[in-house]
Amino acid sequence: MSDRTLKSVQVASLLVSTSCGTGFLLGTGELALREGMVGCFYAIASALGLVALAACARGLSITRQSIWTRLDQIYGTSVGRAVALLSLVWMTGVLAAQIRGGTAILTLAGIGPTSALLLVNVLLIYLSTLRLSWLAAAFAICMLACNVVLVRALFLTGGLDVWLHAPVQFLDGLQGATLDHTGFTVASVVLMVICGADYQQFVLVARTPAMARNGCLLAAGFVFLIGFLPASAVIAASPVWHLQRLVDPIQAIPVVLIHTLAGDSANTARTLVIAVLLTTALGAGCSILRAMADATASLGPNSTARPIWSRILLITFATIVARHGQSLVDMMIDLNVVYLTAVGPLLGLTLLNRRISDRCANATLVIGAGVAIAVYLATWTGLKAISQLSVFAISILPVLLLALLLHSRSAACQENE
Numbered sequence: 442m443s444d445r446t447l448k449s450v451q452v453a454s455l456l457v458s459t460s461c462g463t464g465f466l467l468g469t470g471e472l473a474l475r476e477g478m479v480g481c482f483y484a485i486a487s488a489l490g491l492v493a494l495a496a497c498a499r500g501l502s503i504t505r506q507s508i509w510t511r512l513d514q515i516y517g518t519s520v521g522r523a524v525a526l527l528s529l530v531w532m533t534g535v536l537a538a539q540i541r542g543g544t545a546i547l548t549l550a551g552i553g554p555t556s557a558l559l560l561v562n563v564l565l566i567y568l569s570t571l572r573l574s575w576l577a578a579a580f581a582i583c584m585l586a587c588n589v590v591l592v593r594a595l596f597l598t599g600g601l602d603v604w605l606h607a608p609v610q611f612l613d614g615l616q617g618a619t620l621d622h623t624g625f626t627v628a629s630v631v632l633m634v635i636c637g638a639d640y641q642q643f644v645l646v647a648r649t650p651a652m653a654r655n656g657c658l659l660a661a662g663f664v665f666l667i668g669f670l671p672a673s674a675v676i677a678a679s680p681v682w683h684l685q686r687l688v689d690p691i692q693a694i695p696v697v698l699i700h701t702l703a704g705d706s707a708n709t710a711r712t713l714v715i716a717v718l719l720t721t722a723l724g725a726g727c728s729i730l731r732a733m734a735d736a737t738a739s740l741g742p743n744s745t746a747r748p749i750w751s752r753i754l755l756i757t758f759a760t761i762v763a764r765h766g767q768s769l770v771d772m773m774i775d776l777n778v779v780y781l782t783a784v785g786p787l788l789g790l791t792l793l794n795r796r797i798s799d800r801c802a803n804a805t806l807v808i809g810a811g812v813a814i815a816v817y818l819a820t821w822t823g824l825k826a827i828s829q830l831s832v833f834a835i836s837i838l839p840v841l842l843l844a845l846l847l848h849s850r851s852a853a854c855q856e857n858e
Contacts, residue, residue, distance in 0.1 A: 447647050452656025453663065455643045456494075458581050460487045460634075460664050463722045464538040466587060466671055467545070468769030470694035473672035474684055475768075478607055479614035479623070480675075483770045484668025486627040488661045490634025494644065495657035497635060502650040507641040512791050516802045520787075523806045525736050527783050529755070530814070531633075532733050534776030536755070537762035538769045539726035540565070545691040546718045549699075549711065562760060564723055566752045569730040580724035583717045587698065588667055591674040594701040600677020607669035626774055633777050636788070691769060730755060765821065779817050783810035 447455070465484060472480025501507070506514075513521030540561055547557035595601045603610075615623060634640050647653035671694055678697045679685060687693060695714055702710035730752060737751045762772060787805050790797060797805075 447643060447652070447656070449647070449652045449655040449659060452643050452647050452653060453659035456491060456640060456657065456660035457663050458584070459639055459643075460491070460660070461584055461667065462535075462580075462725045463542045463718075464535065464769045464773050466584070466721075467542045467691050467694050467718075468538065468773075469668070469671040470675045470697070471690045471768055472770060473675040474679065474687070474690045474693045476618075477614055477676060478610040478669070478672055479618050481607070481611055481669055481672045482615075482618075482623050482626060483630060483774075484664065484671075485611065486630035487634060488665040488668055489627065490631040491640075491657050491661035491664060493631055493635050494640060495654045495661065498644050498647075498653040498657050499650040501641060501644045502647055502653040505645050507638050507645065508636055508788065508791070509638055512788065515791060515796060516799050520799060520802045520806065523803060524784055527780055527806065527810055528638075529733055529736055530783070530810075531773075531777040531780040532729050532736075533755070533759050533762055534773040536726060536729045536733065536759040537776075538772050539722045539729065540756075540759055541763040541769060541772065542691060543719055543722035543726065544763070545689050546695055546715055546722065548689070549692060549695055550715050558760065558763075561722075561726075562756050565726045565730055566749070566756060568723060569727040569734070569752060570749070579720050580728075583721040583724075586717060587694075587721070588670060590698050590701050591670050591694075594674045594697050595677055597701060598674075598677040598681045600673060603677045604669060604673035607673050611669070626770075629774055629778050629781065632781055636781070775817065779810075779813040782813035785809070 465487070469480055469484055472483070474480075504511075509521070509524060512524060540558070543561040543565075544554060544557045547560060548554055552560070595604055644653045644657065647656060674697050675684060675693045678700065682696065682700045684693050684696060687696065695718055698714045698718075699707070699710050702713060704710070733755045734751050737755070762776070765772070767775070783806060786809060787802055
């Protein structure tokens with residue numbers, strides 16, 4: 442996208458498609474089954490992030506430069522390449538969510554968990570090499586169809602009032618939630634939306650700064666509206682269709698869709714829902730896998746086998762994350778926090794118009810990534826008592842101190858010269 446071609450409605454529709462993926466749909470349903478209406482916090486945080494993006498839209502639209510493009514221009518290709526490679530971290534979380542969701546969907550068809558996991562991985566690798574443009578369109582259509590069916594589910598279960606009163610229930614539920622987890626999650630998602638190149642790309646090609654801003658606000662309003670829909674459908678349907686008996690809570694939304702469409706033919710409804718949701722997961726997974734493969738293009742010599750082995754390696758890492766047992770939302774957020782922790786200090790200096798040397802910038806990225814990944818992996822070893830806020834503090838504080846130290850030394854050297 443190089444020309445200013447998008448109107449407000451087009452910007453909004455693309456931003457909504459980016460926000461409301463498989464992780465959004467199945468992840469919200471999973472959390473709603475466990476935590477009630479508080480499970481909407483990821484969706485509401487996405488809407489707040491779009492409002493924040495609207496505040497930044499004018500500057501982005503005028504300069505037509507994303508934050509990461511600006512970073513690349515300031516520090517050169519070495520830093521830009523390092524940031525691109527670090528983006529593999531947060532994309533691994535998104536890919537893992539698609540793998541975990543696709544596996545849960547296939548198990549509804551009677552396929553064993555291991556076989557379902559292998560089948561999803563093989564399909565992702567194969568389809569991602571074909572660059573099928575129809576997957577993107579199919580993804581959007583499937584997501585729209587799912588939301589329409591969820592509205593029908595509310596009517597069938599008498600849960601329309603649940604949806605209408607969802608904001609009030611959400612606020613009531615927040616009073617009993619820990620600020621550490623919920624507040625930190627909201628903050629990290631908002632930062633993800635503001636800094637994400639996948640979001641900024643649509644703002645940059647809006648026809649005017651006003652259209653860019655209005656598109657963000659329209660998207661925020663729509664995401665806020667449908668953000669309560671998956672949770673409301675799960676809460677309303679849970680006592681009617683006994684969702685609490687599900688072995689895997691990720692299957693909550695698929696089961697609601699199946700019961701809603703069942704009618705006289707439950708098998709047909711099951712097949713249709715599985716096909717639609719699997720297409721959605723594969724479409725999103727293929728897009729993110731292709732982006733990850735492109736990010737690894739600078740590693741090593743080019744060869745005909747490279748696209749395959751790089752995808753297999755990326756799928757392997759994402760599968761390990763998917764098997765860890767986190768919720769879909771936490772799976773995406775935790776790795777996004779690792780990424781933001783690694784690049785945050787350098788990004789902060791850039792936004793403050795403070796420049797350090799290229800060597801210092803690279804050192805900041807390497808050390809920040811090392812500390813953040815080490816703390817993230819440490820939580821896998823049983824350190825459950827460490828809160829998300831503590832993990833972030835342990836990761837970011839040393840890197841911030843290093844960045845400030847390097848900046849001070851760089852400024853002192855420039856003065857001596």
